[in-house]
Amino acid sequence: MMLKNVLALAFAFALAACGAPSTDPTPAAATAAEAPAALQVSDAWASATPGGATVSAGYFTITSPIEDxxxxxxxxxxxxxxxxxxAMDGDVMRMRAVDGGVELNAGESVTLxxxxxxxxxxxxxxPFGEGESVPVTLTFEQADAIDVVLPVRRRAEQHGR
Ligand SMILES: [Cu+2]
Known part of the structure; x- marks a missing residue:
């Protein structure tokens, strides 16, 4: 009786141990260990300006190898x-200039x-037309400035104004 319970427990642990690596694949661990050598920008895009809007917004995900x-x-x-x-201003969501820029922690992605x-x-x-590309230069505190290209896409919900 006692032995049977211990065996059942051991079996449960074995299952848990086997299950863990498959849900947390080793490639992810390997990527986390090695920080990117240079600034990486991905998923960049800018929103189209329908109806003669004179402002537009740009978005991307950025990862810096160093604190920047x-x-x-x-x-x-x-x-x-x-x-x-x-940011919330009372009950209203408004946009405002970011004070001092966007903080980048080493190896962590920040998504705009x-x-x-x-x-x-x-x-x-x-106007930013769907399908064209908008060049942007990003300037950093530490790293050299980089040029990125933001493909223009239309978004369902227009940028807050
Ligand atoms: Cu804005």
Missing amino acids: RLVSASSPRAARVEIHEM APGGIHLMFMDVTS
Whole structure:
């Protein structure tokens, strides 16, 4: 009786031990261990400007190998590019300029996305049409500036204004 219970318990542990590696594959662990050698930007896009809007927003995911800060952005397609965040102002969600830029922790991804931090293209030189690409230069506190290209997409819900 006693022995049977111990065996059942051992079997349960064995199952748990076997189950763990399959839900947490080794490639993920390997990727986490090695930090990227350079800044990585992925999933970049800018929203189309239908109806003659003069502002647009840009989004991407960024990963820095070192502790750094995204301090500013610029584009030949806009008079200026600001870094904005969404914040509650009483009951109203408003956007405002991010003070001091976006903090980047070593090896951690930061995502600029609708409803959160975003690039704001102010006074665009010409409408952002779906399918075209908008060049943007990102400037950092530590790393050298990098050029990225944001494909223009239409979003269902227009950027808050
Ligand atoms: Cu904004």
